[in-house]
Amino acid sequence: METIEGKDVEISHREVLTTNHEPKTDQLIDEALGGNAIEHDLSTLEALRIYKRGVALVALITLTIIMRGYDASVAPTFFALPAFQNRFGHPVPGHGNQVAARWQSALGVSTTVGQVFGSFVATYPMEWYGRRKTLAVYLLLTSAVIPMQVFAPSIQVLTAGEYIGGFFLGAYQVLIPTYSSELLPIILRPYLAGLINTAYNAGGLLMAGISYSFSHWNSEWAYKIPFALQWVWPVIILPIVYLTPESPWWLVRNGKLEEARVALSKLGDENDPRINFDRTVAMMQKTDLFEQKVETGGSLLDCFKGPSRYRTEILIMIFFCQDFAVSPVSAAYFYEQLNIDVTKSFRLNIGGTSIGLFCAIAAAFFLRYFGRRSVYTSGIGVLCVIQMTVGFLQLPPSYNQNGNFATAQIVLLFIASAVYNLTIGPLCYSILTEVPSIRLRSKSVAISIATDAVCGIVTNFVTPYLINPGEANARGKVDFLWGGISFFSFWWCFFRLPETKHRTVEEIDYLFENRVPARRFKGYVIDEEQLRHNLEENHDSRA
Template sequence: MTADPEKREPQETEQADPQHETERARGLGIDETRDITAAEHELGFWEAVRKYPKATFWSMFFCIAVIMAGFDAQIITSFYALPAFQQKYGNLVGDSYEIAVPWQTGLGMGNPIGQVIGALASSYPLDLFGRRKTLAMCCVWSIAFVFVQFFATSIGMLCAGEILAGFAYGFYVVIAPTYASEICPLALRGFLTASVNLAFVIGQFIAQGCAAGVESRLDEWAYKVPFAIQWIWPVVLLAGLPFAPESPYWLVRRGRKEDARKALLKLTSSKSRPDIDNILLGIEQTDLLEREYESSTSYFDCFKGANLVRTEISIMVYLIQVIAGNPLIGYSNYFFEQAGLSSYNAFNMGVGNTALGFVGTVLSWPLMNYFMFGRRTIYNSGMVVMTVVLFVIGFLGIPTNNTGAVWALASLMDFWTFVYQMTVGPICFVIISEISATRLREKTIAIATAAQSVASIVFTVAMPFMLNSDEANWGGKAGFLFGAISFVCFIWCFFRLPESRGRTYEELDILFQRRVPARQFKKYDLLAEATSNDKL
């Protein structure tokens, strides 16, 4: 068993199925790593946890960076109704201070604008320096620009700090799923990549709780304390990163095979260690296979051949997070106030909304690992339920001055959040981590992140015009718009979203290269084909 292409040349003389003749001639079937692939398929979840305990820990450790991104995006919008923040950065309107709408828009867009730039810029340092060093550099960057936020003397300075801090957040949301997908075995891949979404939810939950805790303060610490909390995460990461192993996939691509072996030793248990040589061989074979398909690793390569389909899928599943209802759900506090709750109680209901998101994300783990549902099944089921709920929200928005309808509408928003965080939210990160080619993973995830952030910017501008009473005043009727978009997205998912559960990266490379239709991924048996080839 070898990854050397020269030693596979005799396969050129074999009789092959015409559909795969070119692959067989180049040695690009699953034959070379059939035993390794079979072992990956047979490895159970809890056995994988026992064999890869450190991989599980380090994957979750890298997710701490994503907590920062979720925290920042949530905390800045909660400041708009904070009296101390209004007095510092707002304008006197009548007897009270208000943050001007253009500045609200600017502050709200700071995080996603920074993420667009950061995500697209992330692939080059990730490719050059690796995952660990790049994350460390971003932590230093975050520490520096939290100072800008903390000591901002004007709202313009604060907005600049938001954009520059968001630059690092773009890196974080690329690094975390990339690293998790590259250090864990097949059995843990869904669990660990879905944890990226949990990190987002934890960040939002901490931000909501933090803002509730300082809501009654009238001094500058009402908004400075939340900013200061952002120093905790990068310090914790910088303290642990020197001990973190580098991605073995990145090390193999850099020609550092022995370092990759050492990284695998650090990621596995000394008491029940898997066959390191076989794992390393599987990584080398996957890299070799992708080199045969495409020798370069530029952004342009993400849009060539089979990689175009993989990029399309990654962009769409991430984009759906924004365009299929999330912007409307972000205004649940607004509808709670319409139902008659005080702003304080409406905010507490918002905390409950993020708590439901936390529970939903945790429940996605047993769906994938205990009930053994596939990614496609969970994602599409979530799309169906979310679409129906959005249309119901739209109908509930039709009655005017109906407190019961508004309560039902706001409650359905919480239910939508629960379903979203159990299906589309976490499964998105699983899919983008699995579908992208390993050599183009950071670039593919960066493109998808940038597309999602651009959509966030668009809806940040559009939502006030949809909902404000002096503009379109759609209220809950905006559910019709998002329901229609969600339905179209479900149609795309049905025809274009493949099942990646239980597939090694090498298998996925072959399936995409053969242009197997998305709905046939689940039943396409490469191992049986390899066995049949051996008998020829």
């Protein structure tokens, strides 16, 4: 009850949230604590039932990642495609036509170079105009650049088209994890991470299957049709974007509290007794107020200041570790260098990708029972051992005469695909959306995705020179290099990777602001009274 001109007036939840004046701190905190409790109390089945519309919409817009995974696999997969080799390659004695290593490198890094710039540029319209409008515009731009890839008259034009396409595709890797994570409650985050990683694998599997189906074609359409099929995705996804509400977190940050509540009502069932969207919006307000206190701005430079510096370190390292933890090379082309014929190479590529897809789906259910830190660190350790073993199997002098060595390497690569997609593959996306603050989320995610791209540029540029028979011809021995890097990654994870499972955005903010050591995150008890005191101080200083 509040006293206004001598009268007792009851203030409703909605009035606290939608007033044009600053909310009363005590009322806001009480409402927010209720929203925080709701987030923790929801079971997985309850969340899926209440937010079934939101889950469906998120699953559909995540098809965008299939497009990203598909396009990223196009050019590297074509290096082993006879029609592509005949059109853009040159004769190599004993190995038929091969695309020159310099063009393999240029095409291999084209999407990732574009991704570096595209990921950063996308953060600005995301903050100015919202996640929803930005996604729609980028889908239209992607459609416009596909003809340059389909009808490229030379490898130079094709490479340019891949660079431009990569610029737009880089935005999706920032947009989709950021947007999707802001549409669903915390209990569904493991499934969201599994969904994103599954979409990447589905894109790769789709590309592998299509490439195999055209592997016997000699016509130029053997590679033109796979490029043209990229038009399918914008046609499917654009209507879904129209139906999907804007991010409630973005709306709250921009003072559109009632619109945020409406957005939540489009994602979940507001009539369910377990849910109170007014309290959910209050929780978002409270988190935003706290972040305004501890963060002075929202620029890229702010990601490297104060406690945000440690967050940024984590976001950089998770993709650094991931990119070097699996053999960063086109599987089909790598199999060819292990003396496997073209048809079998494509079949093996499909088999390995299928295993990855199955494990990516399983990971969504597997990861809900285990912590981020333990699973990610263990996954890196196992992959390091596999990489070193693949390298040692390449050393025997009788390697070329004994096919068992190549068979063992292929089996290990299949196991590595399974381990990767059960552990570090999906967990990267959980950590990617959990660690950043809301105010710096798009910028932080862009830095992480750019790191992923830079690592991809390095590996995609170097690898052709290492395994190409016309160059170093190192074949499986390249895994000594990647395994050595993974050994370093394992120790970084052990000392620096925190546990963020079952933590709300506000709780994670608190842990980083109070500089809690990584190995204490899991059992640390949040001091809500101290958080209340800090928020009240912040509110008083703004009055």
